[in-house]
Amino acid sequence: MIALNLKGVEYEFLPDDLLNKTELLLKSNPAYKKIPILIHGDKSACESIVIVQYIDQVWASSGPCTLPTDPYDRAIVRFWAAYVDDKVRVVFLMKRNYLRTFKNQFDLTKKWKFEWKRWN
Numbered sequence: 259m260i261a262l263n264l265k266g267v268e269y270e271f272l273p274d275d276l277l278n279k280t281e282l283l284l285k286s287n288p289a290y291k292k293i294p295i296l297i298h299g300d301k302s303a304c305e306s307i308v309i310v311q312y313i314d315q316v317w318a319s320s321g322p323c324t325l326p327t328d329p330y331d332r333a334i335v336r337f338w339a340a341y342v343d344d345k346v347r348v349v350f351l352m353k354r355n356y357l358r359t360f361k362n363q364f365d366l367t368k369k370w371k372f373e374w375k376r377w378n
C-alpha cells in the first residue's frame with residue numbers, strides 16, 4: 259500500500275480473514291496462500307518485494323521510485339527484505355506460538371501473583 263500511495267495509484271483494499279482464507283486469496287496466491295497480493299486487472303503478483311518491484315516498473319513514470327535504481331543498492335534492499343522475511347518473521351511466529359502454547363501457564367502465574375499479594 260505504501261508503494262501504491264507513493265506512486266499515487268488508486269486502489270481498493272480487500273481485507274481477508276487469514277484463519278478462513280477466501281477463494282480469491284487462494285486462487286491469487288496458490289503457491290504460498292499468503293498476503294500481500296496485488297491484483298492488477300486479471301493478473302496477480304505475490305510476495306512483498308516482487309509486488310514493490312512490479313509497482314515500480316508498471317508505474318515507472320509516476321511518483322518516486324520505491325526501490326533504488328542502482329543494481330547493487332537494489333540487491334542490498336532485496337537481501338534485507340529476504341533477511342527480515344526469513345529471520346525476523348520466524349522469531350515473531352515462534353513468539354506467537356510460544357504465547358499460545360503457554361497461555362494457560364501465564365494465566366496460572368497471574369493467579370499465583372494475585373494470591374501472593376493477597377497474603378503478603
Ligand SMILES: N[C@@H](CCC(=O)N[C@@H](CS)C(=O)NCC(=O)O)C(=O)O
Nearest residue numbers: 276291292293294304305306307343
Ligand atoms: N514472504 C511473504 C510473507 C507473507 C506473509 O507471511 N504473510 C502473512 C501475513 S503478514 C500471511 O499471509 N500469513 C497467513 C499464513 O501464513 O497462512 C512476503 O513478504 O510477502
